[in-house]
Amino acid sequence: MGPVTVTIGKKGDTEPPPPRASWHLRANAIVVAWIALAIAAAVSPGVLPAPRWLVIHVFLLGAVTTAIVIWSEHFAAALLRVGAPERRWSITRLATLNAATVAVLYGVAVGPWPVAAAGAAAVVGVVVWHATVLAGMLKRALPGPFGHVIGWYLAAAGALAVGGALGGLLAAHVGNGPMYERLHAAHAETNLFGWVALTVLGTLFTLWPTVLRARLSPLTRRCSRLALRLAVAGLGLMLPSLLLGLRWVAVAGLAVYLAAAAVALTPLAETLRRRRPHTGAAWTLGAGVAWFGIALITDLVLVAIRTADDLPAALEPLLPLVLAGFAAQVLLGSLMHLLPAVLGGGPARFKQNAALLERGWPYRLAAANLGVPLLSLPVPEPLGLLGWALVLAPAVAFVALAVTALLLARHPQGRVSPAPLGVVVGCLLTAAAVAVAMSGGAGSARLDVVPGAQRTVEVTLAAMRVRPAVVNAPSGARLTLRVTNADAQRHDLRLSTGDRTPMLAPGETAVLKLAPLAGPVEGACTVAGHKAAGMTMRIVPAPAAASAESSYAGHSQHMGHAGMDLSGTAGTGQPSIARPEATALDPGAPMSAGWTPYDATLKPAAGGKEHRVEIRVKETDLEVAPGVRRRMWTFDGSVPGPTLRGRVGDVFVVTFVNDGTIGHGIDFHAGAVAPDGPMRTIDPGQRLTYRFRADRAGAWLYHCSTMPMSLHIANGMYGAVVIDPPDLPTVDREFVLVQGELYLGRPDQDDLGSRILEGRPDGWMFNGTAAGYDHAPLTAEAGERVRIWVVAGGPGTGTAFHVVGVPFDTVYKEGAYLLKRGDPGGAQVLDLAPAQGGFAELVFPEPGHYPFVDHTMPRAEAGAHGLFAVSAP
Numbered sequence: 055m056g057p058v059t060v061t062i063g064k065k066g067d068t069e070p071p072p073p074r075a076s077w078h079l080r081a082n083a084i085v086v087a088w089i090a091l092a093i094a095a096a097v098s099p100g101v102l103p104a105p106r107w108l109v110i111h112v113f114l115l116g117a118v119t120t121a122i123v124i125w126s127e128h129f130a131a132a133l134l135r136v137g138a139p140e141r142r143w144s145i146t147r148l149a150t151l152n153a154a155t156v157a158v159l160y161g162v163a164v165g166p167w168p169v170a171a172a173g174a175a176a177v178v179g180v181v182v183w184h185a186t187v188l189a190g191m192l193k194r195a196l197p198g199p200f201g202h203v204i205g206w207y208l209a210a211a212g213a214l215a216v217g218g219a220l221g222g223l224l225a226a227h228v229g230n231g232p233m234y235e236r237l238h239a240a241h242a243e244t245n246l247f248g249w250v251a252l253t254v255l256g257t258l259f260t261l262w263p264t265v266l267r268a269r270l271s272p273l274t275r276r277c278s279r280l281a282l283r284l285a286v287a288g289l290g291l292m293l294p295s296l297l298l299g300l301r302w303v304a305v306a307g308l309a310v311y312l313a314a315a316a317v318a319l320t321p322l323a324e325t326l327r328r329r330r331p332h333t334g335a336a337w338t339l340g341a342g343v344a345w346f347g348i349a350l351i352t353d354l355v356l357v358a359i360r361t362a363d364d365l366p367a368a369l370e371p372l373l374p375l376v377l378a379g380f381a382a383q384v385l386l387g388s389l390m391h392l393l394p395a396v397l398g399g400g401p402a403r404f405k406q407n408a409a410l411l412e413r414g415w416p417y418r419l420a421a422a423n424l425g426v427p428l429l430s431l432p433v434p435e436p437l438g439l440l441g442w443a444l445v446l447a448p449a450v451a452f453v454a455l456a457v458t459a460l461l462l463a464r465h466p467q468g469r470v471s472p473a474p475l476g477v478v479v480g481c482l483l484t485a486a487a488v489a490v491a492m493s494g495g496a497g498s499a500r501l502d503v504v505p506g507a508q509r510t511v512e513v514t515l516a517a518m519r520v521r522p523a524v525v526n527a528p529s530g531a532r533l534t535l536r537v538t539n540a541d542a543q544r545h546d547l548r549l550s551t552g553d554r555t556p557m558l559a560p561g562e563t564a565v566l567k568l569a570p571l572a573g574p575v576e577g578a579c580t581v582a583g584h585k586a587a588g589m590t591m592r593i594v595p596a597p598a599a600a601s602a603e604s605s606y607a608g609h610s611q612h613m614g615h616a617g618m619d620l621s622g623t624a625g626t627g628q629p630s631i632a633r634p635e636a637t638a639l640d641p642g643a644p645m646s647a648g649w650t651p652y653d654a655t656l657k658p659a660a661g662g663k664e665h666r667v668e669i670r671v672k673e674t675d676l677e678v679a680p681g682v683r684r685r686m687w688t689f690d691g692s693v694p695g696p697t698l699r700g701r702v703g704d705v706f707v708v709t710f711v712n713d714g715t716i717g718h719g720i721d722f723h724a725g726a727v728a729p730d731g732p733m734r735t736i737d738p739g740q741r742l743t744y745r746f747r748a749d750r751a752g753a754w755l756y757h758c759s760t761m762p763m764s765l766h767i768a769n770g771m772y773g774a775v776v777i778d779p780p781d782l783p784t785v786d787r788e789f790v791l792v793q794g795e796l797y798l799g800r801p802d803q804d805d806l807g808s809r810i811l812e813g814r815p816d817g818w819m820f821n822g823t824a825a826g827y828d829h830a831p832l833t834a835e836a837g838e839r840v841r842i843w844v845v846a847g848g849p850g851t852g853t854a855f856h857v858v859g860v861p862f863d864t865v866y867k868e869g870a871y872l873l874k875r876g877d878p879g880g881a882q883v884l885d886l887a888p889a890q891g892g893f894a895e896l897v898f899p900e901p902g903h904y905p906f907v908d909h910t911m912p913r914a915e916a917g918a919h920g921l922f923a924v925s926a927p
C-alpha cells in the first residue's frame with residue numbers, strides 16, 4: 055500500500071464534500087512526517103557534520119517541496135475560484151514526488167547513481183506537470199484580482215526544473231573539480247531563491263494579510279508584477295554566470311533579485327503598518343521573511359567576495375539562515391495558520407486546533423531565532439550545540455502538536471485509513487537509507503568499495519592522517535568523497551585528478567565527486583609538511599586492487615617510509631621539485647649586498663620581574679647561506695626569533711600573533727605550563743597570550759608547536775630564552791648562538807618533509823645563516839672574558855660547540871656548571887642534544903681569527919662555522 059493511496063470520493067468526482075479536509079490532512083501528514091524525519095536525521099548521533107546533505111535534502115526536498123506542491127495547488131484553486139484539479143492526479147503527483155525524493159536520497163547516499171538521477175528527473179517531471187496544471191487553471195479562470203500569484207508559482211516551477219536538473223547532473227557525477235563547485239553553487243542558489251523563495255513570496259501576497267486578518271494592500275498587484283519580472287531577470291542573470299564563474303555578473307543578478315524581494319515585500323510592510331501581528335503564526339511567518347532578507351544580503355556579500363570555485367564552501371554558514379531561519383519558519387508559520395482550517399470539524403474544533411498549534415509560541419519563536427545565529431556564527435562548540443537545541447526544540451514541539459491535532463481529527467467514518475501507515479512505512483524506509491548512508495566506516499584505514507554498493511566514502515582528516523588511507527574501488531566506479539576535517543587545525547585534500555577541497559576549518563566538510571575511476575588516484579593535504587607527515591590517501595582501481603597492498607607497500611618502501619611522497623607516480627598536480635640547490639651551498643661565496651647578520655650580542659636582562667613581549671609569525675625571505683635566499687617561517691622576521699632574557703622567577707607575558715598563512719603555535723621550554731591551552735595552534739590572524747614564569751636558569755629553546763614540528767622548526771621557527779643562573783658573574787662580552795639545520799627550497803616544497811624525516815639537511819646555520827659569521831665575524835679584544843650562550847635548535851641534530859684555538863675554562867650545560875673558573879681542568883666542546891642549551895666562557899689570549907664550529911665536522915663544513923675577529927686591546 056503506497057503512502058498516499060487514499061479512498062476518497064468517486065471517480066470523476068471533483069468536489070466531494072467532507073474529503074477536502076481529509077485529503078489535506080493526509081497530504082500534510084506527509085509534510086509533518088518529513089519534518090520529523092529531518093529532525094531525526096539532524097539529531098542522530100554521528101550524523102553531523104558529514105551527512106549534512108541528507109538533512110538538507112530530507113528537509114528541503116522532502117518537507118518543503120511536498121508542502122509547496124500541495125499548497126500552491128490549493129491556493130491556485132482557491133484564488134482563481136476554479137475547481138480543484140482532479141484529486142487522483144494530485145495524489146499521483148504527490149506520490150510520484152515522494153517516491154522520487156526517496157530515490158534521490160537513496161541514490162545519492164547509497165547508490166547506484168542512476169537511481170538518484172532518475173529520482174531528480176522524476177522530481178523535475180512532477181513539478182513541470184504541476185506547473186502545467188496551474189497554467190491550465192489560470193487559463194480556465196475568469197480574470198480576477200489574484201491571477202498574478204500564479205505567475206510566481208510558474209516561475210518557481212521553472213526554477214526547480216533548472217535547479218533540479220542541475221541536481222541530477224551532480225548526482226550523475228557530471229563535472230569534476232571546479233566545474234562541480236559551480237554546478238553545486240548554481241543548483242543551491244536556483245532551488246533556494248527560485249523554487250522555494252519565489253513560491254513563498256507569491257504566497258505571502260495573500261497569505262500575509264490573511265494571517266494578520268487585514269485587508270489586502272492596494273499596492274499588491276503592481277508590486278507583484280514588477281517584482282516577479284525583476285526576480286526572473288535576476289535569477290536569469292545569476293544562473294549562467296555562476297556556471298561560467300563570472301562572479302560580478304552573478305553579483306549583479308543577485309542585486310536585481312534583492313531589488314525584486316524589496317519590491318515584493320513592500321505591500322507586506324504596508325499591511326504590517328496597518329495591522330500588527332498578534333498570533334504565533336504571524337510572528338513565525340514574519341521572522342521567516344526577515345531571515346530571508348538577511349540570508350539574501352549575506353549571499354550577495356559572499357558571492358561578491360568569493361570565487362565561484364569555493365563558493366559552496368563559503369555558503370556553508372548561510373545554510374542555517376536559509377534552512378532554519380527562513381524555510382523552516384515560513385513552513386511552520388504557514389502550517390500553524392493553515393492546519394486548523396484544513397483539519398475542519400466546525401468552529402469549535404477549529405478554535406481548539408488553532409489554540410493547540412499556537413501553544414507556547416512566544417517561547418518557540420524566541421528559541422528558534424536565538425538558535426539560528428548560533429548555528430551560523432563561528433561560536434565555540436558548546437554554543438553551537440545550544441544553537442542546535444534551540445532550533446530543533448521548537449520544531450519537535452511543532453511536530454508533536456501537529457501530530458496531536460492530526461490524530462484528533464479522525465476520519466469522519468472513524469475508519470483507520472491506510473494512508474498514515476503508508477507514510478510511516480515510507481519514512482522508516484528513508485530513515486533506513488539515512489542510517490546506511492551514515493555508516494560510512496570513517497574510522498578504518500582501508501575501505502573496499504564493492505561494485506554497485508557504497509560509493510560515498512566518508513574521509514576524515516585528523517592527526518596527520520587521511521582515513522581511509524587506501525580505497526579499493528572497482529575500475530570505472532564513480533566515487534563521492536565526503537571529506538571532513540576532524541582535527542584541531544586546518545587541512546584540505548587534493549587529488550591527482552585535480553579535484554580538491556577548499557581549506558577546511560576544524561569540523562568542516564566538503565564533497566568531492568570524482569570522475570569514473572580510470573587509474574590509481576593519489577591524494578594529500580596541501581598544508582605544508584602534512585603530506586610528508588603522512589596525510590596521503592590512495593584510490594586503487596579494482597584490477598590492481600588485489601595487489602594494491604603490496605604495490606602500495608613497495609612504493610612506500612621505495613620512498614623510505616610509509617605514506618611518503620607518492621608524487622613519483624601521479625603527484626599532486628605540481629611537478630615534484632628536485633633539490634637543485636643541494637650542491638649549490640658554497641660557504642665561501644660572498645653574501646648578497648645588504649645582508650645583515652642576526653645580532654649575536656646578548657644584552658643584559660631588562661629590569662623588573664615581568665617582561666612583556668609580542669612575537670609575530672611572519673613569512674620572510676632571508677639569506678640562509680651565502681647568496682641563497684629562501685622564504686622562512688619566522689618568529690618576528692628573523693631566524694632564530696628574538697632572544698628573551700631574564701632572571702630566575704621572572705614572568706614573561708608573550709602575545710603571540712599569527713601573521714602567517716597557515717596555523718602555528720609556540721612552545722617555551724623555559725616555563726612550566728600545561729601545554730593544552732597556550733601551545734595550541736592558532737590560525738592566521740589569530741593571537742594568544744602565553745604567560746610563563748621562568749623558575750629555573752638555563753639557555754632554553756622555544757619553537758613552533760604545530761605539527762609537524764620538524765618542518766616548522768626546519769623552516770625557521772625557533773629561538774632562545776636565556777635565564778641567568780643566580781650570581782652569574784658579569785663578563786666583558788656575551789653572545790648567543792642558536793644552531794639550526796638548513797633545508798634549501800620552499801617551506802612547502804614537496805620533498806622537504808621527507809628530507810627532514812630522513813635527516814638530510816643541506817647545511818647547518820648559526821643564527822639563521824650558514825657560514826654567516828665567516829662573512830660578518832663576531833668581535834672581541836684579546837684578554838677579554840667572553841661568554842657564548844649556545845642553544846641547539848635542531849630539529850634533528852644537536853651540536854658539539856667548539857672554538858678553535860682556545861679551551862673553555864667555564865662550561866654551564868642544561869642548568870649546572872660542568873666546569874668553573876679556577877678549576878684545573880678545561881673543556882673543548884659544549885655538547886648539546888637537540889633543544890639543549892648552555893654557555894661556555896673563554897679568554898682570547900691574543901689578536902687573531904678564531905673559528906667557532908660544530909665539531910661534528912661534516913656540519914662545520916656545511917655551514918656550522920663562524921669566526922671571532924679578536925683585536926688587540
Ligand SMILES: [Cu+2]
Nearest residue numbers: 718758760766
Ligand atoms: Cu609553525
